Amino acid sequence: MNDTATAHAGAPAKRLDVIIVGAGFGGMYAVYKFREMGLAIQGFEAGGDVGGVWYWNRYPGARVDLPSIDYSFGFSREIEQEWTWKEQFAAQPELLEYINFVADRLDLRKHIQFNTRVTRAVWDERRQLWQVTTDHGDVFEAPYCIMSTGPLSLPRDPDIAGLSRFKGELLRAAKWPHHPVAFAGKRVGIIGTGSTGIQIIQEIGPQCGELFVFQRTPSFTMPMRNQTLGADYVSEVKRNYAGIREAALNSAVGGVRPQSTRGFFTVTPSQRQELLEASWQQGGLAMLGTFADLLTNAEANEHVAEFVRGKIDEIVTDPAVAEALKPRGYPIFARRPCLDTSYYETYNLPNVHLKNCLTDKIVEITEKGVRLESGEVELDMLILATGYDGLTGALMAFDVIGRDGLSINQLWKAGARSYLGLMIAGFPNLFMTTGPTGPAALANIIRISEHDVDWIAEAMRHMERNHLATMEPTAEAEERWMALVATLAQRTLVSQAKTWYVGANVAGKAQGLTLFTGGFQKYREYCRAATEGNYRDFTFAPAEALATA
Ligand code: NA7
Numbered sequence: 001m002n003d004t005a006t007a008h009a010g011a012p013a014k015r016l017d018v019i020i021v022g023a024g025f026g027g028m029y030a031v032y033k034f035r036e037m038g039l040a041i042q043g044f045e046a047g048g049d050v051g052g053v054w055y056w057n058r059y060p061g062a063r064v065d066l067p068s069i070d071y072s073f074g075f076s077r078e079i080e081q082e083w084t085w086k087e088q089f090a091a092q093p094e095l096l097e098y099i100n101f102v103a104d105r106l107d108l109r110k111h112i113q114f115n116t117r118v119t120r121a122v123w124d125e126r127r128q129l130w131q132v133t134t135d136h137g138d139v140f141e142a143p144y145c146i147m148s149t150g151p152l153s154l155p156r157d158p159d160i161a162g163l164s165r166f167k168g169e170l171l172r173a174a175k176w177p178h179h180p181v182a183f184a185g186k187r188v189g190i191i192g193t194g195s196t197g198i199q200i201i202q203e204i205g206p207q208c209g210e211l212f213v214f215q216r217t218p219s220f221t222m223p224m225r226n227q228t229l230g231a232d233y234v235s236e237v238k239r240n241y242a243g244i245r246e247a248a249l250n251s252a253v254g255g256v257r258p259q260s261t262r263g264f265f266t267v268t269p270s271q272r273q274e275l276l277e278a279s280w281q282q283g284g285l286a287m288l289g290t291f292a293d294l295l296t297n298a299e300a301n302e303h304v305a306e307f308v309r310g311k312i313d314e315i316v317t318d319p320a321v322a323e324a325l326k327p328r329g330y331p332i333f334a335r336r337p338c339l340d341t342s343y344y345e346t347y348n349l350p351n352v353h354l355k356n357c358l359t360d361k362i363v364e365i366t367e368k369g370v371r372l373e374s375g376e377v378e379l380d381m382l383i384l385a386t387g388y389d390g391l392t393g394a395l396m397a398f399d400v401i402g403r404d405g406l407s408i409n410q411l412w413k414a415g416a417r418s419y420l421g422l423m424i425a426g427f428p429n430l431f432m433t434t435g436p437t438g439p440a441a442l443a444n445i446i447r448i449s450e451h452d453v454d455w456i457a458e459a460m461r462h463m464e465r466n467h468l469a470t471m472e473p474t475a476e477a478e479e480r481w482m483a484l485v486a487t488l489a490q491r492t493l494v495s496q497a498k499t500w501y502v503g504a505n506v507a508g509k510a511q512g513l514t515l516f517t518g519g520f521q522k523y524r525e526y527c528r529a530a531t532e533g534n535y536r537d538f539t540f541a542p543a544e545a546l547a548t549a
Pocket of ligand 1: 158191197217385386387441498500
């Protein structure tokens with residue numbers, strides 16, 4: 001592999017071995033891994049620094065919903081020992097501190113161009129190179145291109161008329177300002193009650209003059225019961241990191257979490273109640289691990305949903321507000337389950353007002369606030385926590401053009417396609433980390449990122465050893481994988497809620513669950529099997545073909 005400059009229509013293109021798009025967890029590890037392999041690398045990141053989601057999402061109350069111990073890199077024994085987590089579920093500032101620590105420790109920043117968006121990536125078939133253009137007009141070329149663009153990196157504004165008319169402060173959760181925001185004495189409105197909205201509402205509710213929550217679909221949320229981590233516990237973890245990582249790699253969710261093989265209806269109603277109550281008291285995602293069939297047995301699922309609705313009644317003092325907060329019409333856990341510290345309690349504050357937009361719809365945003373069917377709510381500040389064009393949005397937002405002029409944008413209009421969430425037929429040497437049709441949002445994103453980068457590195461070594469220049473999955477292998485993903489999707493209740501998982505939150509987007517729902521451990525097995533038999537599910541072009549082209 002070499003590092004020579006080649007000419008490109010007017011401007012010289014910088015020649016590299018690997019181009020990495022995105023500097024979240026996946027991109028950071030890719031930069032590290034490929035540098036350690038001695039390759040010439042260049043990363044690009046639209047944000048001003050490393051961190052991806054955690055760089056952008058600085059909103060009050062932002063916090064990870066997986067234990068920090070799990071939600072951290074496992075590839076470096078040194079980093080595991082040198083870094084000490086303070087909280088069981090780290091808040092965004094601690095996460096960003098960790099991410100910066102890793103970037104400094106491994107000296108990653110010098111390989112990444114920040115404040116730079118890739119606008120185009122085109123496969124040059126003759127020269128067997130990806131040609132990548134940035135919004136600064138620079139062109140880079142490399143035989144390998146890694147898309148670490150993230151499943152949740154393209155925020156979306158709500159499709160509500162008049163948004164640009166609002167004259168007050170308009171804040172977006174996913175592009176939160178870097179300076180402190182004051183809420184005291186202000187009339188604040190928030191649209192969106194997913195994980196993000198819930199975290200913001202419970203945090204700012206007590207601070208605002210008045211807070212108006214415009215809720216369309218209520219979410220199920222359970223107590224996080226976050227704790228600061230004691231020195232003894234941290235020492236124990238540091239001694240056992242290898243075992244913790246091993247357990248995570250062999251779990252369905254890529255993390256150490258309570259799991260059960262017990263069927264819901266195998267125990268008596270009073271035992272079920274006791275188990276659910278214990279999991280509620282334990283907090284985190286304990287409830288999901290209490291029974292094995294909560295995502296496959298609709299009746300069992302509804303019992304658990306009703307248990308949580310009962311908790312809402314216990315916590316929220318106004319029965320009408322409690323009723324409006326109760327999610328109905330979709331299975332619990334089919335939307336990403338939220339973890340809160342005081343969400344339902346927040347509605348007992350006299351300054352917090354729930355607006356049920358299922359019965360009193362949002363008509364438009366006005367200069368002064370939000371107009372509901374029942375009238376206008378005047379606001380000083382409006383916060384949007386309206387989610388993302390998930391899984392596919394980032395890669396469909398710019399031109400990624402493979403063989404024969406085929407773009408990902410065209411290809412995925414009918415729904416995301418890929419083999420293993422890692423590669424796409426027709427896009428040689430283009431790799432994704434946490435790509436659609438992999439487990440992406442359903443397992444620990446850091447475990448998946450590390451797995452994917454390691455898999456890609458191994459594929460590159462295979463090519464190097466065998467003097468191969470390009471690699472892509474066969475159409476048959478991709479089709480087989482898509483069929484498996486679809487079959488598994490039919491078995492899970494996750495398909496049955498209108499979420500970003502299935503594309504339901506973006507008008508005109510292809511609908512369907514394009515996530516591998518068989519669990520992280522099984523996913524790893526499929527990825528491993530795909531490399532056996534001399535990578536029989538892939539086609540390769542020999543390096544000689546390039547030399548004689
Ligand atoms: P989500 O979970 O997609 O939530 C977005 C919220 O915004 C949800 O409550 C939506 O209600 C609401 N929304 C979106 N558009 C509108 C309009 N037009 N009117 C009213 N309400 C609207 O995004 P989050 O950022 O909270 O969480 C994303 C992931 O981050 C989460 O899954 C975790 O993995 C972490 P709707 O459901 O569409 O009725």
